[in-house]
Amino acid sequence: MGSELGITASTAELIDLSPVSIWWATWACVWTLAVVSGATFLIINRNAPTLRIRGLGLSLSAIGLLHLYWAVCQFGTMIGAILPGDAQYWIMGTFLPLGLSLFHASNARFLHVAKLQKKYAQYGHKLFEVKPEGSPKGLINRFRALNYNTKVFIIVGIGMFVQVFLTILMWVISRKFHSSWGIPGTEVHGSAMAQKTAQGSGWEWWPGVAYQLLWAWIIAPIVLWKSRHINDTQGWRTQTIGCALANLHGTPMWLIGLYVPAMAPVNAVWIPPQWICLSIWFMEIFTIFVPCYEVIRSQSLRKETLDSIARWELKVKSSGSEEKSLNSASTMVESFMSGWKSTNDSIKSNGSRDSIMTMHALEHVLERNPTPLQEFSALREFSGENIAFLTGVAEWKNSLPAILKDGTCDGPSKGAVRESFNCALHLYAKFISVRHAEFPLNISSQDLTNLDHIFEKPTRLLYGDERETNPVSPFDKFTFDLPSPALTDSSEKGLKPTSTEIKDRVQYWGQIPEEFCATVFDDAEKSIKYLVLTNTWPKFIKDRRTSIESFETLKPGMDV
Structure with missing residues (x-):
């Protein structure tokens, strides 16, 4: 049987400065700097559309707790021999489960936001809410009537309390950590290092093991299954899938590293908790760096859109016929929205692409047929409130x-x-x-x-x-x-x-x-129109063009 930090009864109680230990310590410092830099970038750009809805406070708090556990484990081979025997027990019993709880609470937000956004695709701004009269009776009904955040925090809070309570209880009743009191028969004997080695595994760790398995093998797959029909453009579903899959191997491999004697050579360079750290590493990539990539891509798309608008305006000014250009652009938009093959080839030209990216094209769609854009923004962008507000204000002005x-x-x-x-x-x-x-x-x-x-x-x-x-x-x-x-x-x-x-x-x-x-509402309307024009509209155009091209590719086979 191994130990949590890879030590044995014969290990010297000294700091290990071997090449392996130095490598992991260096890696911990480099990756920590990268994570801090990524988190700082997200905080600076927190008002970006792709981040504003994610709830960075909760997800970054979760990553912070998980990274503390991760960093300690990277130094495990270096300082494991001089750490107190129960230090890793407390670290794994607090930082890891609390971080996992907060992370999955943040990740479940994805499903709830997607569910709420569906109403914009179905009803737009016309959904008048009718609240039921009276208060619900019964404890379960009252719980169901609570708002989403309250329910999540209650469930997660109960889980966190139970886990911390069991961690404290196991430490109190086991004489493995203190020989003077506890349940008789649970103490360990031998040298100080032998006792420290024994403290690195055993039944006292099982509440934490069960808690990790609950989140990784039950909660995460449920979230993954419920998100199977969601196809967003912000990388949120990719993050959910990646994190769920990355957590599956952690706890089983940790147990194998601890209890399979054949893993001893591996444990000398890769201690058992580093299997969990590998999961955390992937979680940090999907939670920190994938959103960073989405922000950069969004900024690039915004610049590309503005460049297209500038080219179109320059073309209109040089042609000297603004009214004719606008009519041509309107015709192009109508054809594009209908998906006619006769205009599909012409859309590929630079001038046509530029005309479709303009504010006039967006306003034409909002006025004539906003439903496809409304559905795209709600189901793919999770920003259905923007189009619903624009159509609502337009209808209000008309009345x-x-x-x-x-x-x-x-x-x-x-x-x-x-x-x-x-x-x-x-x-x-x-x-x-x-x-x-x-x-x-x-x-x-x-x-x-x-x-x-x-x-x-x-x-x-x-x-x-x-x-x-x-x-x-x-x-x-x-x-x-x-x-x-x-x-x-x-x-x-x-x-x-x-x-x-x-x-x-x-x-x-x-x-x-x-x-x-x-x-x-004029100032707010202009602001939201500009936001849609530089964020949602180009994504919608690209998605629409891809759909048209895919249809034209399949059409010959359909005619046969």
Whole structure:
């Protein structure tokens, strides 16, 4: 039987400065520097669309705990002989399980976000929530009624408490770690190094083993199975698959290294916990460096899009016929969206590609047929709130009364103006408010402050203080509550509420702020349009083009 840090009864109680030990110590320092650099890059770019929704606070906290365990193990062959006998027991019983718990809680967020985003693909901005009356009865029903984060933290918190409690209990009752008290018969005898070797394995470690197996062989495969139909463009599913598969070998190989005598030569250069460290290493790659790659790719795509727009604008100016160019671009977009073969070849030209990447092309699709873009942003980009907000604002503007369209915002608060204000209020609460929106829009702090000044007070009167949130990082404290599945038949009829819907939700009857007017959402709308143009739109175009080309490739075979 081996020991956790590869020591034996004959090992000298000295620091090991062999080439193997020096190599692992050097590797620990180099990789730690890389992980810190990657984490710093993510924190600096935390407002990037691909990161903003991930919840970096939770995932980086998990990686921090796991990396502490990983770093200690890399120094295991060097300092294992001089460490206290129960040092690695406490490290493995605390840092590792707590890190795994937080990591899988963060990873499960992927499924929940994907589930919530589906409503944008199905209903867009027209999903009016009908909350059930009364409070649920029974402990289980009350637990199910809690918001997502609360349920996750309760489950993970209970698991972490049980694991730490069992770790403490095993240490208390076993005389292997303290000979003066504990259960008789559990003590070990021999030299100091023999006792230290015996402390590196045994039944005291099994609660931690079971905990690791629970997460690696039960929870992770369940998450993996549930994510099988998700095909996002942000690398989140790739991260989930990679981390789940990387965890499978760790604990079994750790047990083999400890309890199979034939592994002794391997343990001399690769101690048993390094099998778990290999899993952690892959987890850090997928959690730190894959998102870094996605951010860099997103920045590159943004630059490419802006370059295409600049080329198109230069071409329009040189041609001297802007109206003709816009009409040509509109025709190209219509053909592209329909997937006609007659235009598929022409789309491949640089000029056509540039015209499709412009704001005019995006606005044309938003006005004529936003559904494909809405579905792509919700199911692939997890940013369905952006398109839903744009279509919602456009519909709201079309329904504005003349008194607001003319800019006479200081007129009397007539019924039409109040109705428009209530519709705007619901748009603000659903898409912008960091206290009430499930996915607050990524707009500038100045735009957010301006809208808060107009809508926040009425919103609190209607909805109350849902949660305390830092506007700088609103996703860090998201509850991500699932809306009630109960929908009225009128929920798909448009933005303008019917009498039935008015009864189902409270209306604001207070004084309408003087700043409220037809242009109240203009700055936020421009900001979101630019975000969609430089992030979601080029990905959508690329995906659409790939689908058209794939169809044309298969079509000859279909005609046979």
